[in-house]
Amino acid sequence: REGLRRSREQISASVEQLVLGKKVIDDELLEDLEAILLQADMGVAATRDIMDRVTQRVRRNELKDPAALRAAIRQALLDILQPRAQPWTPAKGQTQVLMMVGINGAGKTTTIGKLAARWKAEGYSILLGAGDTFRAAAVEQLTGWAERVQVPVIAQGAGADSASVLYDAYAAARARGIDLVIADTAGRLHTQGHLMEELKKVKRVLAKQDPGAPHQIWLVLDAGTGQNALQQVRQFHEAVGLTGICITKLDGTAKGGVVAAVAKALPLPIRFIGVGEGVEDLRPFSAEAFVDALVA
Ligand code: GDP
Numbered sequence: 194r195e196g197l198r199r200s201r202e203q204i205s206a207s208v209e210q211l212v213l214g215k216k217v218i219d220d221e222l223l224e225d226l227e228a229i230l231l232q233a234d235m236g237v238a239a240t241r242d243i244m245d246r247v248t249q250r251v252r253r254n255e256l257k258d259p260a261a262l263r264a265a266i267r268q269a270l271l272d273i274l275q276p277r278a279q280p281w282t283p284a285k286g287q288t289q290v291l292m293m294v295g296i297n298g299a300g301k302t303t304t305i306g307k308l309a310a311r312w313k314a315e316g317y318s319i320l321l322g323a324g325d326t327f328r329a330a331a332v333e334q335l336t337g338w339a340e341r342v343q344v345p346v347i348a349q350g351a352g353a354d355s356a357s358v359l360y361d362a363y364a365a366a367r368a369r370g371i372d373l374v375i376a377d378t379a380g381r382l383h384t385q386g387h388l389m390e391e392l393k394k395v396k397r398v399l400a401k402q403d404p405g406a407p408h409q410i411w412l413v414l415d416a417g418t419g420q421n422a423l424q425q426v427r428q429f430h431e432a433v434g435l436t437g438i439c440i441t442k443l444d445g446t447a448k449g450g451v452v453a454a455v456a457k458a459l460p461l462p463i464r465f466i467g468v469g470e471g472v473e474d475l476r477p478f479s480a481e482a483f484v485d486a487l488v489a
Contacts, residue, residue, distance in 0.1 A: 196468025200449030236454030
């Protein structure tokens with residue numbers, strides 16, 4: 194809840210000001226409400242969806258008091274987010290691979306570290322694969338997390354072939370009977386086409402050991418990138434077929450509404466949200482908790 198303070202303050206203050214002293218919900222008030230939702234980065238589709246629901250209830254005379262608007266927004270948001278809240282946990286004794294993708298700086302490595310800590314604490318055995326071989330710093334950073342969380346890591350020097358590092362990581366995990374490999378991947382921006390080809394290659398190579406691998410592919414998104422995030426979801430999903438999304442840095446932005454925009458853009462599960470840099474600042478995505486934190 195604290196992590197979303199900035200978004201909550203902005204939305205709540207705006208809605209409060211909007212309804213202050215108002216006796217009826219008229220078209221002007223609805224237009225102003227629409228502007229508030231767009232400003233919170235809910236995006237066009239989610240905003241339209243929420244406004245349609247609210248407007249219908251106003252037209253049917255179910256919603257008359259401006260003071261009840263906040264509850265109506267909460268309900269509409271909940272309807273959008275609920276289907277996206279699909280928790281995922283590793284399976285014991287199956288050696289699955291969770292491939293993490295996303296552009297540099299989105300919070301991929303940090304999220305991997307947080308996930309490893311969480312699942313290790315829950316009793317799963319975890320191995321990290323340092324597949325972001327493009328940046329030397331990325332390998333060091335992941336190795337640092339592995340030491341901190343005390344899980345094994347498979348890494349090679351910078352410049353090594355990402356697919357081959359992750360192939361080795363998966364093979365090692367299978368040999369050791371480890372529950373889950375969390376695979377880091379490259380996220381450099383300047384050669385987008387090349388990046389997608391590399392990610393596809395990683396998928397192909399992992400599938401040689403088991404056609405079911407990688408078992409999960411999650412995109413890590415920085416909430417602060419706003420509506421740009423939607424483009425990233427579509428691009429990565431088209432290239433590799435995502436099975437989940439993690440949205441980071443919700444603590445640092447007043448644009449928490451982007452979660453609704455992402456939920457509306459594609460029917461993909463939102464797995465976790467990041468609300469800080471610390472190892473404990475990762476929450477399984479819950480629609481209720483999120484709406485509670487966003488619209489108080
Ligand atoms: P990568 O390039 O995608 O691997 O990104 P990193 O994991 O290196 O993260 C980039 C920066 O974002 C680092 O300084 C992280 O500490 C920070 N970061 C990651 N997740 C969060 C989050 O949920 N909240 C905040 N405030 N910072 C985060």
